[in-house]
Amino acid sequence: MPLYFFNTMNRSREEFRPLKENEAGMYTCGPTVYNFAHIGNFRAYIFEDLLRRTLKYFGYKVIQVMNLTDVDDKTIRDSQKAGISLNEYTAKYKKAFFEDLAFLNVEPAEHYPAATDHIPEMIKLIQMLQEKGFAYKAEDGSIYYSIAKFPEYGKLAKIDMENQKSGVRVKTDEYAKDAVADFALWKAWDEKDGDVAWESPWGKGRPGWHIECSAMSMKYLGNTFDIHTGGIDNMFPHHEDEIAQSEAANGCRYVNYWLHCAHLIVNGEKMSKSLGNFFTLKDLKEKNFTGPEIRWILLSAHYRKKLNFTFEDCEKAKALLKKFADFFLRLKTVEKAGKISDKMSEIVKSAQNSFKDAIGDDLNISEAVAALFGLEREANKLMDSGEITKEEASLILEQFKDFDKVLGVLNVDGQEEKIPEEIEELAGRRQAARKSKNFAEADAIRDELKRKGWVLEDTAKGPRLKKIS
RNA sequence: GGCGUGGUAGCCAAGUGGUAAGGCGGGAGUCUGCAAAACUCUUACUCACCGGUUCGAAUCCGGUCCACGCCUCCA
Numbered sequence: 001m002p003l004y005f006f007n008t009m010n011r012s013r014e015e016f017r018p019l020k021e022n023e024a025g026m027y028t029c030g031p032t033v034y035n036f037a038h039i040g041n042f043r044a045y046i047f048e049d050l051l052r053r054t055l056k057y058f059g060y061k062v063i064q065v066m067n068l069t070d071v072d073d074k075t076i077r078d079s080q081k082a083g084i085s086l087n088e089y090t091a092k093y094k095k096a097f098f099e100d101l102a103f104l105n106v107e108p109a110e111h112y113p114a115a116t117d118h119i120p121e122m123i124k125l126i127q128m129l130q131e132k133g134f135a136y137k138a139e140d141g142s143i144y145y146s147i148a149k150f151p152e153y154g155k156l157a158k159i160d161m162e163n164q165k166s167g168v169r170v171k172t173d174e175y176a177k178d179a180v181a182d183f184a185l186w187k188a189w190d191e192k193d194g195d196v197a198w199e200s201p202w203g204k205g206r207p208g209w210h211i212e213c214s215a216m217s218m219k220y221l222g223n224t225f226d227i228h229t230g231g232i233d234n235m236f237p238h239h240e241d242e243i244a245q246s247e248a249a250n251g252c253r254y255v256n257y258w259l260h261c262a263h264l265i266v267n268g269e270k271m272s273k274s275l276g277n278f279f280t281l282k283d284l285k286e287k288n289f290t291g292p293e294i295r296w297i298l299l300s301a302h303y304r305k306k307l308n309f310t311f312e313d314c315e316k317a318k319a320l321l322k323k324f325a326d327f328f329l330r331l332k333t334v335e336k337a338g339k340i341s342d343k344m345s346e347i348v349k350s351a352q353n354s355f356k357d358a359i360g361d362d363l364n365i366s367e368a369v370a371a372l373f374g375l376e377r378e379a380n381k382l383m384d385s386g387e388i389t390k391e392e393a394s395l396i397l398e399q400f401k402d403f404d405k406v407l408g409v410l411n412v413d414g415q416e417e418k419i420p421e422e423i424e425e426l427a428g429r430r431q432a433a434r435k436s437k438n439f440a441e442a443d444a445i446r447d448e449l450k451r452k453g454w455v456l457e458d459t460a461k462g463p464r465l466k467k468i469s
Numbered sequence: 470g471g472c473g474u475g476g477u478a479g480c481c482a483a484g485u486g487g488u489a490a491g492g493c494g495g496g497a498g499u500c501u502g503c504a505a506a507a508c509u510c511u512u513a514c515u516c517a518c519c520g521g522u523u524c525g526a527a528u529c530c531g532g533u534c535c536a537c538g539c540c541u542c543c544a
Contacts (some may be wrong), residue, residue, distance in 0.1 A: 229544095457504085458503095
């Protein structure tokens, strides 16, 4: 089954053809570790996780690289403010970042290179650019990339630099550049940097932002690799600059497939640190939302569509996952003996095909999830009519585990809550009252159970207790 | 100002030339002592608006309006 992605470079849906058979190299722009990431940031990381899992689902071995930007204006500024070293400061947020990824069930990437661990690689790359004439040293001692030397500049963002001049503001501290859109490869040290500096052929300083991704992707994935992703806001100038650097230095194409995810929005506006309209995972945890619930929300809209975040949707996600959990428990109670019918094999196989078709079509999550609902309804129907066997129920559960390899939200093997003795006993008394047609008491006990956090449902096989989450 | 993305039911959301998936919510029913759960049926003659192309358009083309994003650190 072919896999398709929407390639930002050509603005079209293309069949994925990796450089190496059965292997996909993927570079995903990671966080700047100066603060806790917010859920808008996590939308991107979850999209990348979905992409990663989809590639694996289609049989590819994935080599994923996610950079950690641990030196830039903000990390320097805030570490100074905190009165601790840059490393000490960023270590705290690196740790928090990995904890958050784990909470959201994001599979670890193969490499998490930090910028500060790759200064020599960056220096080497800048030297290559200098030798080839793409870089120049400005009056302030910084090294800049000359966009004029790279005619293809703007090909990703479809920006024609000729028409860009009027709107671009010029920062006063960047007076030294030849052209406004030229960007820094190496920033000469100034006193605001404090003790953050590395020796280089151009003197003391630190790398520019874009160079780390070019240098590190080259090191871990090669001069040309398959997939590069990030938020749409990274498309310009960051990814455009990466292309300029890498292609100028290596003389070959940088990336074959560019995938960008749209923003998480709040009340119609982009969720961002600067607007202050953001929520962190901590905020949501305090409201009792779980990792799978948050993951579901961030996953449930197509990655190239803006996703409006609301707490109402969080509640819906909670209810939806609860429904699936109940469904799995119900399947596990099936005891009827018998083989798997052809009809059942057909139903399950067809659901899997629909799912795979959809997720392989540029990660069409809506259609993919529709396959889950379809299979759930079929299974419920058959359980209602008692037509389903234990083996068939297992087959369905296995299929949901298969779906969850990609989705990572279902917890099919989730254990039923242990029922406390007190609750068990109340349920027993209620059943006795019910048998003797003392419905008033039976209902009263059911209400009491509800107050204690347990819902009692009468099924064909007798009462069933469910914990209210 | 330049560039880009998008506007589909009460809400969320697929569908990109062949006659509107799915979820939530609403309505009616089956089951039940009653609930709950589950199931069944139902809920857009219509896809922001106006023209055009076509046997046929939500899908293609032109225009208009609206929203958001990028052009400055940003997932």
